[in-house]
Amino acid sequence: MEPAKTLIDSGSSRNFIDQDYVTQRNIPTKELSTRKSVIAIDGREIKDAIAKETELNIEVEGKTLKCKLYVMPLGDTEIILGKDWLDEAEPVIAWKNLTITYKDSIIGKASREEPLIPQEFADFIDLFQEEGFRELPPHREGFDSESEALEKYIEQELKDGKIQKSQSSMAAPCFYVNKADGGLRLVVDYRKLNAITKPFRFPMPVQTELLEQLKGAKIFTKMDVRWGFNNIRIRKGDEWKTAFRSKLGTYETNVMPFGVINGPAYFQAWMNDIFKDLLGVTMVVYMDDILVFSKTREDHVKHVREVLRRLRTNHLFLKPHKCHFFTTETSFIGIVISPEGISMEKEKVKAILEWKAPTTVKQVQAFLGLAGFYRRWVENFSNKEEQAFQSIKEAITKEPVLIHPDPEKPYILETDASGVALGAVLSQKGEDGRLHPIAYLSQSFTPPQKNYDTYDKELLAIVQALEHWRLMLEGTKIPVTVYTDHRNLQYWQEAKTREDVRKTRRPIRRSDHGDSPMEPQVMIPPEKFVGFMADVKTSFLDERIKQREITTLGPKGVPEIRYQRGVLEYDGKIYIPDDRDLRIEILQRFHDSPIAGHQGHARTLELISREYYWPGLKAQVNRYVDTCEVCQRSKGYKQAVPHKALPIPERPWEDIAYDFIVKLPESKGYDSILTVIDRFSRQAHFIPCHESTNAEQLAEIFIKEVWKLHGTPRTTVSDRGPTFNSQFLRALYKGLKIEPRFSTAFHPETDGISERTNQWIEGFLRTFCNYQQDDWTKWLPIAEFCHNNHVNSATGQTAFETVSTINERKNEEIWDEAKASMEFHKALDKQGREFKVGDKVWLLLTNLSTRRPSKKLDNRKGGPFTITEKISSHAYRLDLPKTIRVHNVFHVNLLSPVTEDKDFQRRQIKPPPIITEEGEEEYEVDHVVNWEWRNGKPYYQIRWKGYDPIEDTMERADKFAGMPDVLEDLRKRLPGAPMPNDSQVKTKTNKQRGHRPIKQDGKTRR
Known part of the structure; x- marks a missing residue:
């Protein structure tokens, strides 16, 4: 079995194992005859906490014992070995380094050879010895008087003078972690102290900036400062703040410990101050890691000696086993550095190749962090989902070499942008004459940036890339060539760029480094x-x-x-x-x-x-x-009438009009719609309500749905109905200083905006609501969005745009355009209509009734029907189906021409009837539209496939007992509809004998 996270606890009387650990590994357990209680570390008694036990062979540091363990939840710990195990194992614990041995063991330790220090630096041998480091360092001046109380990890040995006994009223807990060299490091949990510490602001070095400073280097020396943070003294009087508690007592530090919030920044600031004139010239430093670089060995000796001299002056010491001199390849902050460029460490490549696919959230987060850290080595790195786990592993472990930037050679910058991200490649020509990458950049757009147009996104990609690599590009004397596939940017003058940036358009390029992360292949399947x-x-x-x-x-x-x-x-x-x-x-x-x-x-x-x-x-x-048949069916006439302009509003929602649409089929308990329209922007709200709504209820609806969004209007326009003209509303208007205006009796055109809006919403609902017309409430929010999202012909904007940004044009100009539009359409309406025999027309259904609940939401027109005879210039005879039992001569005002759909062929051609062997006609059922009871038996209203709604017929339900598809569709459309008695029979198809005496192609259906 794999190793388990184990706690050896002398305060625990028994051995325990975590309940989840047992379940995940299917460890066999045994039920206890009596549940056991547990006394927690804080003294609380947890009753009946233990119900199971198990026996396992447990190996600790080479010694295996069979142990009984009680099963219970342990949190992050998997096994606790208590007094039972300690009594039997009798371990010897070295508290200093937390190692375990046994009385019957013989422990040996190999001596470490003194590392060889090059002869050139023999006079600095004292820097590589521990004796000098054990002396208490001098007090060092801080960089910020408010940020000098800095704490971090601690050296526990009292004899060094770096910690002392403490009487502090506060103390942090501590634990140990393994170091890279095999030793142990004491770690103190200073999170509570950090939470109340004012941060010391100092920028930490960026990895990419450090590596970019190594251009031209051929030889390297790496050094590691011994216990970096411990080289800084705590300000006198502040030592108590660093107190930590252990089993041996409470101590406080005299030097900066590891773990305090300001340790890294303060130590980096101090190191930068020591080597400020050498940084980026002959050395780089990251915390306690120092890298000296040179082009020749002679120069390198001078550079290293100067670094060592300053270390000695500042009483800083080195770890000899971590120092490497005169190397042509070395590892620095996780990166392999050589004269050819930078690459990944071999160990990390191996670890990535052996990385198992993540199965938990933490494993996914760990791998994403790794991939994010190494994104510099991965071309086309982005957050696109198609980058599968194995592909990322392969890309990261390719070990490409990014060349060092050379300011004496021209830079080539290639940029591109898509709808969601930008990408860039910075390159230079190598000694082989080919372009080699220096670095890659991939960056997702922020939500506001995603709204930029294409030109701005391409421009942003260039600006971001120039800013990202600013330190390199500003140091060159040769113009930087920028490649982009946007032609307009070739004449780029908008960004604040330097004169030595030359832009060139490269249309639909295929980069030497592979396809751009933003450009898909043309020949994608x-x-x-x-x-x-x-x-x-x-x-x-x-x-x-x-x-x-x-x-x-x-x-x-x-x-x-x-x-x-x-x-x-x-x-x-x-x-x-x-x-x-x-x-x-x-x-x-x-x-x-x-x-x-x-x-x-x-x-x-x-x-x-x-x-x-x-x-x-x-x-x-x-x-x-x-040619849209739905529009021709559902939309009526717009008769031209003289208009008298109301005063022009000056801003949105200061002048509103409202009206009711009543007598609608009930939908979710509502039977009416209150329409409220802003006369300035034409923005509207459609609110479901009841026909019985009184003045008090209207005021409540207005406050809840309109006033909370737009405030109090200056004027209102409505009809003279009792709800709008009540004493209550008049008193309310007077108190709020609202001027009400009412339309003329029996002349609703006075309130033209409300009437047109009502016609629009009725047309919308009749287009989309179901046949029963009982779902119109669900369409109101969509109708409101649709209405407010369309550009108004007068304002030239949508209602949304007008309300959010008031139109810059003058209101008089808008009104003149609106009047001109009215006059134009009025002139069109004056043109008379004339038809000829054979023309297809729509018939206005004003005087015809259908089976639908509400005429308001029913189709305005039926048809199309063919004109068979011209009676006069004002009357025509139509070829009507026999289901329409009315006189077939109609006035011209009830007819409108059919615009045939020749281009788009959306109208379904009426299929001819199928002639059976018996000579009878059959028609295919499309679906059941509605149902009703007749003489105690159910009847279905049938929509025939390819035929208009006006040609629906009522058929007995039992005719459809053998049509399971039709009945299943009926259950979905009308859940409460009755089924035929023999609905389980499945012998017929969806063909039904014609039972409709209507004409089609000269034939009579029977």
Whole structure:
């Protein structure tokens, strides 16, 4: 069995094992006849805490004993060996270094040879001996009077004078950890002290900056300062703050211990002060690690001697076994350094290769931390999910050599940006004449940066890269060449850059270092893409298609055209190629969906133009909207009427209009809608309510849904209904200084905004609500968003934009444009309509009734029907199905022309009936629309596949007993609908004998 985290506790009377540890390893246990209680370390009694026990052979430092252990939760500890084990094992514990031996053991220890110090530095031999270090260091002046109380790890030996007995009222706990050289280090838990200590602010060296200073170095010497923090004295009188408690008593330190919050920063500041004129010239220092570098051995001797001299002056000593002199390759802060460049340590490469796939959160976090640390060696490193665990391991362990930067050679900077991240590669040409990487940069965009347009993202990538490598690039006298695939940035003048940065466009490049992290391969298999953008990208996979589209847009080299991330962009918008299905899908998304809301020409065009472009977009949008059958069915006329302008509002929500839409089918307990509209921005709120709402309830709804968002209006416009014109509301208006205005009796056009908005919301709901019309409340939030997200023809903005940023144009200008638009459409409406025999028309259903609960949410028009005879210029005869039992001659005002869908072919062609062997006609059932009881028997309203709603028929439910698919669909659509008595029979198909006396293609269905 693998090693377990074990605590040897002389205060524990028994041996214990953790309950989770037993469960995870399937260790057999035995139930106790009587549960046992436990006395915790704080004296509390935990009753009946132990119910099981187990027996295991436990090996500690070579000695194996069979032990009985009680099973209970132990937290982070897996096994506790108490008095039972101590009595039997009789271990000898060396408290100084926490080692365990036994009386029958013979322990030997090999002597350590004195390390060889090069002859050139023999006169500094005292720096490599422990005797001098054992002397108490002198008091050293601090850098900040408020930050001098710094504590860290401690040397426990009293004879060195670095700790002393303490009477402090506070003391931290301590424990031991292993050091790299095999020794033990005392660690004190100073977290509570750190929490109330003012931090000492000093920037720690960045690894990349340290390594970039080694350019041109050929020979290295590495030195390690002995017990770095312990070389700083604690300010007199502050020693009590560093107190720690142990089994031998409470002590406090005279030198800075390990573990205090300000230790690293203070020690680094002190080391930087000692070697301030040598840093980056002949040496770098990170905490207690010193690296001296030179180009020749002669220079190196001088450089090392100067470092040693300053160490002696400041009473600092070294660990000889950690010092390496005159090497051409050495490891410094985890990186292997050589004249050729930098790479990873072999041990770390091996550890990564042997790393097992993580199975816990902590293991995942550990590996992510490792990968983040070594991201400098991994090209294309980003947070993309497709970077699988094994791929990361392989990339990290490739051991690429990043060359040292040379300020005498030109730098090449390559940048790129995508929608979510930026990437950059800094390179120089090596002696072989090829580009070699110096470093890579990958960085995700912040949420605000993701909203930048493409130009700004590309520019940001350049600025971030120049800033990231500023120290290197500012030190060169040769212009830096920046490669980017954005043509406009070739004339870059916006960023504050130096004159020695030269920009060059490299279109759709393939880097010498592999593909840019931001650029996908052109020939990616289509199946790799998912969703709509995949269709856009796959349309460009053929290079010939891409070139054809560029030629179509204009001459090669036009700045607005660019190809990136697998799509073509034109003037900052995604260009949609000449792909009929793709363009129709966009039209459907931005016109037919509930979020789009079946809007008109201008609003649909505006929605699409926010993201996409293709030649002839406007004309195609107009044709698509005109031929939309849903719009033709559900939208009525807009009659032109003279208008009298109300006073023009000056700001959003100071002048509002509101009205009720009543007598709707009940939906979640509501039967009406309160519409509240801002006359300035046209922003609206649609609030479900009840037809019985009185003035007090209206005021409560207004405060809850409108006032909390927009405050108190200056004026209101409404009809003269009793709810709006009550004494209560008039008194409320007077108290709030609100001026109410009321529409003329029997002339609701006075409040035109409310009437038009009511018509719009009714049209939206009749388009999307179900046949029973009992789900309209769920569509109100979507309708409100759709209404407020469309650009208003007068303001030129969406309601959202107008409310958040008041339009800069004058209100009079907006109103003039609105009046001009009204006059234009009024002139159109004056043109008369005339039809001829054979034309297809829509019939306004004003005088016809359907089975749907509410006429307000029913289709405005039925059809299309064919004109069979022109009675006069004002009357026409229509070919109606026999299910419509009305006179078939209609006034021209009830008819509107059908705009046939020739381009998009959305309308389903009515399928001809199937003629059976018996000569009967059969039609296919689409679904059951509704049901009702007739003479105690259920009847279904059937929608026939390919036929209009007006041609629905009522059929007996028992006819569909053998159609399981139809009945299963009915259960989902109408959970409360009755089923046929013999609904389990599964012998028929979804074909049902025609039972409808209506005409189709000259044939009569029976």
